[in-house]
Amino acid sequence: MHIEELPPVEQEAIRWVVRMTSGEATESDRLAFRNWRARSPENEAALVMARSLWVSLDLGFANFPTGESSRQRRRAFDPLAGAARRRGWPRHFARGMVAASLLAASLLGYWTLHDWRYDDVTHFGERRQVTLSDGTHVELNSGTALTVDFVPGYRRVTLARGEAYFDVTHEADRPFVVRAGDGEVRVLGTAFSVRRDGDGAIVTVARGRVQVNDGSAPVILTPEQQVSYTERRHTTVKAVDTYDTLSWRRGRLVVQDESLAEIVRELNRYYPGRIVLTTDVAGKELLNAVIDLDYIDDWIRALAESQPVKVSQFGPITWIR
Numbered sequence: 021m022h023i024e025e026l027p028p029v030e031q032e033a034i035r036w037v038v039r040m041t042s043g044e045a046t047e048s049d050r051l052a053f054r055n056w057r058a059r060s061p062e063n064e065a066a067l068v069m070a071r072s073l074w075v076s077l078d079l080g081f082a083n084f085p086t087g088e089s090s091r092q093r094r095r096a097f098d099p100l101a102g103a104a105r106r107r108g109w110p111r112h113f114a115r116g117m118v119a120a121s122l123l124a125a126s127l128l129g130y131w132t133l134h135d136w137r138y139d140d141v142t143h144f145g146e147r148r149q150v151t152l153s154d155g156t157h158v159e160l161n162s163g164t165a166l167t168v169d170f171v172p173g174y175r176r177v178t179l180a181r182g183e184a185y186f187d188v189t190h191e192a193d194r195p196f197v198v199r200a201g202d203g204e205v206r207v208l209g210t211a212f213s214v215r216r217d218g219d220g221a222i223v224t225v226a227r228g229r230v231q232v233n234d235g236s237a238p239v240i241l242t243p244e245q246q247v248s249y250t251e252r253r254h255t256t257v258k259a260v261d262t263y264d265t266l267s268w269r270r271g272r273l274v275v276q277d278e279s280l281a282e283i284v285r286e287l288n289r290y291y292p293g294r295i296v297l298t299t300d301v302a303g304k305e306l307l308n309a310v311i312d313l314d315y316i317d318d319w320i321r322a323l324a325e326s327q328p329v330k331v332s333q334f335g336p337i338t339w340i341r
Contacts, residue, residue, distance in 0.1 A: 203234030220250030293336030
């Protein structure tokens, strides 16, 4: 079965899901969407299927900042807000594979088409280094987008998605601030990483100090410390091994006693497609691994030889079941 063989209504529903979860839908789009879904029961049923696939692929809301509150964002991003929902795959698994592949491909295509909005971008599976105009070195992890705003009084970087490691050039008269979601990180002379996580971020310090502001009491981080924040709340500062935590800078993912489900979730930050785990049993198995991020497919094939799972690929999606 090929993508073109999906019923046109299902293809259209998938395109609506991608558009309405992009964070860029206009009022005109929302009106057209409401009219489309109300036009027939077939449209509504196709939309339910498309959203089920969206949830199953764990595509989430994290990569589409809109400047709205979290509650507004969830409603705006959820194409089925206020409607009865049905989880699970379509009746025929083959059709579900085709539809999921189309959804993933459409989403990745949408991101690529709109990357012009940012100053620096990496695609999935890509990592690179840039040097800002003040001499600050930035390492961009996979699937990262950021904008840079330098003026005489301050230096500001906005992390729209992904993760970046900053080695900041000190300038006493121009503070360096990284904005991510609902908070910001103010540099006090340091090297650190910021990982966008929905409305918030995870901040890890390798050298020096940073101040994390998320609307509650500011937190000061020193080397080998990490904190995360979201919804104007932050977690307790914890000690981390930055060599392992930031191993992506060396092209590696280091995991210790992690479930396969968590590993797959992390690998999807680097995979130029989507990995879908469809078995709960295998997903609970705890594993230790050092994964070369340039050869994820090789690790998945080795996984199939050592664990009771089967691996298949269809379009941009690799299925583990």
